[in-house]
Amino acid sequence: MSDEPEAKIDSLVQEAAREAAREKVVLVAAIVGGDREAERAFVERYLGPVRALLVARSRNPDLAADLVQDVMIEAICALRRDQLREPGKLSSFVIAIARNVLNSHFRGEVRRPASLELPDNLPALPSNDHRVEDEEREALALRAIASLEPLDKSILQLTLMDGLKPGVIAERLRLSPDVVRQRKLRATRKVIEFVRRQSQSDAGVHIVSGRKNDSLH
Amino acid sequence: MIHCTETLAEQHLGSYVEGTLADDEALQFEEHYFDCPECLAQVQALQAVALQLRNQPRPRLKAPAPWPIRLGALLALAAMVMISLFVLRARHDAARPSIAASPAQQPGTAPSNASPSGGAPSNAAAAASAPAALARLADLTLPAYQASQLRGEGRNPQFEAGMAAYTGRDCAHALKALAKVPAEDEDSRGAHFYSGVCLMQQGDMAGAAERLRSVANAGDSPQQEAAFYYLAQIALADQDAAAARRYLGHAVQLHGDFEARAQAEFSRLRVIKGN
Numbered sequence: 297m298s299d300e301p302e303a304k305i306d307s308l309v310q311e312a313a314r315e316a317a318r319e320k321v322v323l324v325a326a327i328v329g330g331d332r333e334a335e336r337a338f339v340e341r342y343l344g345p346v347r348a349l350l351v352a353r354s355r356n357p358d359l360a361a362d363l364v365q366d367v368m369i370e371a372i373c374a375l376r377r378d379q380l381r382e383p384g385k386l387s388s389f390v391i392a393i394a395r396n397v398l399n400s401h402f403r404g405e406v407r408r409p410a411s412l413e414l415p416d417n418l419p420a421l422p423s424n425d426h427r428v429e430d431e432e433r434e435a436l437a438l439r440a441i442a443s444l445e446p447l448d449k450s451i452l453q454l455t456l457m458d459g460l461k462p463g464v465i466a467e468r469l470r471l472s473p474d475v476v477r478q479r480k481l482r483a484t485r486k487v488i489e490f491v492r493r494q495s496q497s498d499a500g501v502h503i504v505s506g507r508k509n510d511s512l513h
Numbered sequence: 514m515i516h517c518t519e520t521l522a523e524q525h526l527g528s529y530v531e532g533t534l535a536d537d538e539a540l541q542f543e544e545h546y547f548d549c550p551e552c553l554a555q556v557q558a559l560q561a562v563a564l565q566l567r568n569q570p571r572p573r574l575k576a577p578a579p580w581p582i583r584l585g586a587l588l589a590l591a592a593m594v595m596i597s598l599f600v601l602r603a604r605h606d607a608a609r610p611s612i613a614a615s616p617a618q619q620p621g622t623a624p625s626n627a628s629p630s631g632g633a634p635s636n637a638a639a640a641a642s643a644p645a646a647l648a649r650l651a652d653l654t655l656p657a658y659q660a661s662q663l664r665g666e667g668r669n670p671q672f673e674a675g676m677a678a679y680t681g682r683d684c685a686h687a688l689k690a691l692a693k694v695p696a697e698d699e700d701s702r703g704a705h706f707y708s709g710v711c712l713m714q715q716g717d718m719a720g721a722a723e724r725l726r727s728v729a730n731a732g733d734s735p736q737q738e739a740a741f742y743y744l745a746q747i748a749l750a751d752q753d754a755a756a757a758r759r760y761l762g763h764a765v766q767l768h769g770d771f772e773a774r775a776q777a778e779f780s781r782l783r784v785i786k787g788n
Binding site for chain 2: 316348357370387438441457459463473481482492
């Protein structure tokens with residue numbers, strides 16, 4: 297009895313995964329076939345996650361903004377050349393390119409896609425949609441920060457900006473490391489909860505990670 | 514859309530954005546959020562907060578003293594008053610017999626006549642009472658235990674059982690359970706610390722000191738500062754002022770919950786030393 301709903305969810309999840317893989321196969325096939333709209337859709341789909349990855353791995357938003365274009369160009373060039381053997385693994389392919397571009401940057405290498413020609417008809421990056429999303433996210437972040445207690449804000453600053461560990465923060469703020477860990481986790485959750493609540497309550501304002509979210513339209 | 518229970522985000526989000534997540538786990542999380550709009554939105558939200566925090570002024574904070582410190586400060590003040598009274602009483606008691614014992618002293622004689630002989634016995638009496646005063650300084654009460662309230666932070670079951678007994682002040686059972694916490698378990702240092710203070714409470718000072726020293730010498734941990742503090746208490750109980758000062762110094766340097774208490778004990782030690 298109780299297994300039935302779980303089995304149903306499992307089957308829905310598997311169906312959703314299959315559907316997502318099918319979409320990727322179609323997208324890749326269209327890019328290989330020279331469809332510029334498909335390239336635009338690819339950029340819309342992956343710009344957000346690639347930038348998030350680059351920010352997380354470089355901890356430098358300016359550098360991430362510079363490199364995101366290189367990743368997109370390199371990915372599209374590789375897709376045009378039909379270099380992706382398993383189109384269902386498009387996301388893993390893009391992640392690998394992003395990591396390689398970032399590593400090359402840190403090694404000081406000049407990495408240029410070995411394409412026949414640098415595509416001149418790529419969608420502009422970032423698109424206006426993304427700019428609007430960035431501004432909304434920025435405003436939301438400011439409101440989330442304002443909702444934090446000063447102590448929690450300090451702990452997040454020392455963690456996210458200075459990269460300090462709870463033990464060191466505890467020493468600076470004269471708290472126990474356990475208290476710092478607890479407050480940091482709580483503040484992080486509070487921020488996420490705040491963003492989630494605001495995203496749901498602001499009519500027409502949804503931060504959907506740089507791709508269309510059917511449930512919101 | 515991929516079905517998401519947000520387990521991965523729950524586990525990895527904070528450390529991923531901080532850049533402290535292990536590479537394989539970071540890759541696993543990336544593989545997930547590249548296909549999960551909800552988790553991606555959480556990553557982006559926290560990254561936006563991190564970015565905006567850069568532009569925010571840093572508040573000049575004086576962290577609120579947690580209640581154990583406030584309570585500790587009050588206790589320290591009360592203890593200082595009691596020590597002062599004790600020392601005054603000791604001086605007074607030491608001075609009285611010397612006056613009475615003085616053969617030259619007659620009832621009604623001016624006190625100034627007795628002063629040349631009265632000074633030395635007073636110092637001697639104070640010196641004799643100093644070790645007792647040191648022992649009285651020792652705070653051998655069990656420290657409070659507050660279980661971590663972080664979600665998803667699993668505790669070793671033996672540790673939990675031990676701490677349940679400890680919270681009920683049942684040191685015998687606490688010691689039995691805590692002894693079963695494996696050395697490689699992340700709770701083993703906590704088990705060592707609370708075993709140490711249990712032994713201290715039971716009067717096994719050598720055993721207590723051994724456990725607490727292992728915690729204190731093992732480096733940064735939530736119990737390190739407390740271990741130094743209680744090593745100082747054991748030293749005080751052993752009337753070893755030099756060791757007590759050394760351990761209190763270590764506790765103060767860690768600037769944690771025990772700093773105020775340790776500083777107060779330094780002051781009390783000075784009062785005793787000054788006699």
